[in-house]
Amino acid sequence: MTKVTMTVNGKTVSADTEGRTLLSSFLRDGLGMTGTHIGCDTSQCGACLVHVDGKAVKSCSVFAQEVAGAQVRTIEGMANADGSLSVIQQAFQDHHGLQCGFCTPGMVMSAAALLAENPKPTEHEVRHYLEGNLCRCTGYHNIVKAVLAASGQDVSGLGVAAE
Amino acid sequence: MYDFELVKPASLAEAVKAMGDDGAQALAGGQTLVPTMKQRLASPERLVSLTGIAELQGVSAAEGRVTIGAATCHADVAAKAAAHYPGLAALAGQIGDPAVRNRGTIGGSLANNDPSACYPAAALGSGATIVTNTRDIAADDYFQGMFATALEEGEIITAVRFPVPQAAGYVKFAQPASRFALVGVFVARFADGVRVAVTGASNNGVFRWAEAEAALSGDFSADAVTGLTVPADDMIADLHGSAEYRAHLVGVMTARAVRAAG
Structure with missing residues (x-):
């Protein structure tokens, strides 16, 4: 076992790991932070997406020891300091950007990574960026709408599906 | 996942040494290898992580x-x-x-x-x-x-x-679930001729398409490859596309890649 230390949502954390311990397991089993979901477990669905040093990464396909010392941000670190929902989270609620919610942590983290590099994306850019996040409920329409709304853009012309 | 040893060398020299033993496997970004190991299609005893080595970056x-x-x-x-x-x-x-x-x-x-x-x-x-x-x-x-x-x-x-060529373009027909190329074609125009490489299509992996290279070296335009075909014999056939479909896509993607190269 090797002790791995990293910063998760601004807090320094340590846990014993084996070489085979994935970052997703480190977060969920080691730290009890179960907001990061494991869907396909093969780097396709994006439910496990977190930020490592500001970059979107699928935590099911990275070993914890590989990101020792990194700054990691998970869905648990997305809400505002007072506990209220962040702009992106609120937009997902306002625009019905989730149904079962399983993919939502990854969607929110992916959307946050997109808006950090491209604050005013087009609809096409949002759909293209979310290619690695699979949702089996919504048909994506309202997710895209939520991300565009979170970027401060007018989404009133995008239809009224399920609102 | 089954157990193995993960080592993180800081230099290429250390990595080469760590790769010297039987059962050692280099680990780069892991986006293919880690899922492959989870499915037990690979079972290295030692993974040598290369992403932390500064001299391999940039x-x-x-x-x-x-x-x-x-x-x-x-x-x-x-x-x-x-x-x-x-x-x-x-x-x-x-x-x-x-x-x-x-x-x-x-x-x-x-x-x-x-x-x-x-x-x-x-x-x-x-x-x-x-x-x-x-x-x-x-x-x-x-x-x-x-x-x-x-x-x-x-x-x-x-x-x-x-x-670096004078012009180059790549167009792929993405397999919609995996985003891998169902067929992808890269064309590059150099002063001494054009190279055309095709991925996704053949059972033998990536290959050069000599007929298209000859045609494009004479006339670098999408029209130059119109009517050229590759045989379907060695093409991959699976649930995403038949061998004939992939062979057809090679021509279509080549023309698009030429247009993308401009």
């Missing part, structure tokens, strides 16, 4: 060549090679999805030589040189069939050197 350009460190992720190639070799940067920006591009590396892709991966088309289509810890390998000698390369046991790719 993009540099000099004298008409662009050199990419083997552990440079696709997102960095897309961003940092854009000014030097836009066709290569554009290809890197189409691989997988944004999160995969933040981890997956050029060296990992070329070492694996998946028959549907994008980078083999760029390396073969550009006539790149695969640089390892022991030698330089011309792309024409490097690719040896599906998942097979000229790499020896324990040999590590350190960099890939691309001659």
